[in-house]
Amino acid sequence: xxxxxxxxxxxxxxxxxxxxxxxxxxxxxxxxxxxxxxxxxxxxxxxxxxxxxxxxxxxxxxxxxxxxxxxxxxxxxxxxxxxxxxxxx
Amino acid sequence: xxxxxxxxxxxxxxxxxxxxxxxxxxxxxxxxxxxxxxxxxxxxxxxxxxxxxxxxxxxxxxxxxxxxxxxxxxxxxxxxxxxxxxxxxxxxxxxxxxxxxxxxxxxxxxxxxxxxxxxxxxxxxxxxxxxxxxxxxxxxxxxxxxxxxxxxxxxxxxxxxxxxxxxxxxxxxxxxxxxxxxxxxxxxxxxxxxxxxxxxxxxxxxxxxxxxxxxxxxxxxxxxxxxx
Numbered sequence: 001x002x003x004x005x006x007x008x009x010x011x012x013x014x015x016x017x018x019x020x021x022x023x024x025x026x027x028x029x030x031x032x033x034x035x036x037x038x039x040x041x042x043x044x045x046x047x048x049x050x051x052x053x054x055x056x057x058x059x060x061x062x063x064x065x066x067x068x069x070x071x072x073x074x075x076x077x078x079x080x081x082x083x084x085x086x087x088x089x
Numbered sequence: 090x091x092x093x094x095x096x097x098x099x100x101x102x103x104x105x106x107x108x109x110x111x112x113x114x115x116x117x118x119x120x121x122x123x124x125x126x127x128x129x130x131x132x133x134x135x136x137x138x139x140x141x142x143x144x145x146x147x148x149x150x151x152x153x154x155x156x157x158x159x160x161x162x163x164x165x166x167x168x169x170x171x172x173x174x175x176x177x178x179x180x181x182x183x184x185x186x187x188x189x190x191x192x193x194x195x196x197x198x199x200x201x202x203x204x205x206x207x208x209x210x211x212x213x214x215x216x217x218x219x220x221x222x223x224x225x226x227x228x229x230x231x232x233x234x235x236x237x238x239x240x241x242x243x244x245x246x247x248x249x250x251x252x253x254x255x256x257x258x259x260x261x262x263x264x265x266x267x268x269x270x271x272x273x274x275x276x277x278x279x280x281x282x283x284x285x286x287x288x289x290x291x292x293x294x295x296x297x298x299x300x301x302x303x304x305x306x307x308x309x310x311x312x313x314x315x316x317x
Contacts, residue, residue, distance in 0.1 A: 019271070020193060074237055
């Protein structure tokens with residue numbers, strides 16, 4: 001068994017309107033920052049997972065992301081996975 | 090008529106719904122806790138509004154996996170009328186019992202106000218007794234009520250007569266300014282293909298007695314009672 005660090009990033013699909021991103025964009029302009037466009041907001045979910053191999057870990061991460069962490073109707077996800085640097089359990 | 094109101098951790102319209110069904114509509118009503126799985130024997134199941142599981146992750150995302158949703162799915166397939174109000178609608182969407190998803194309101198803010206609704210179809214057990222020429226008034230109270238579905242799904246909903254309520258102005262026109270949250274096609278409520286599951290963002294249970302400011306919500310209870 002090995003322990004892996006995982007960070008799943010969930011974003012609204014590009015064709016889905018993003019009210020949060022638009023609001024942040026508006027604040028960016030109000031604050032006077034120039035040249036910043038196409039702001040999109042998402043979320044990152046971090047966790048650790050025990051698995052016999054990185055492939056098994058990836059399989060579980062993808063199932064979890066499809067079934068719970070993201071809503072495939074409106075969101076896409078991607079993830080980073082690496083051998084855990086510290087065991088915080 | 091026997092009704093039940095589901096209760097999740099974080100539901101906060103469960104008592105309003107119970108009161109509306111029990112007192113205003115005169116239905117024999119019971120609560121059903123989220124850990125139960127058998128919902129058989131009821132003529133109506135209400136998935137109430139609120140903030141189930143704190144709305145964490147996405148509204149309804151955690152509640153859809155509660156044990157009681159097994160019973161909801163079973164009863165949905167058996168044809169039992171199921172009404173999801175506000176967070177209840179969000180839960181039914183997350184569970185895939187109804188198509189589409191909810192986004193944050195386009196204004197990002199929480200919207201709480203009375204809205205005007207146009208009934209788009211009377212071919213459901215919830216709206217069979219409603220005169221389509223009369224507009225309805227009900228309150229909304231939500232931060233994520235911006236209904237989204239792909240163009241294909243929206244066209245399919247329209248084609249199959251599954252759009253049940255639309256936000257509209259006082260003349261019955263579904264305009265941008267009468268759309269309180271940015272919902273695609275001004276959609277306020279939809280039903281499933283077999284027409285026994287209705288999800289809606291407005292709160293009929295908060296418009297079931299004059300003292301609350303309106304009774305249009307009772308038209309749904311009347312339709313359900315007459316259908317039995």
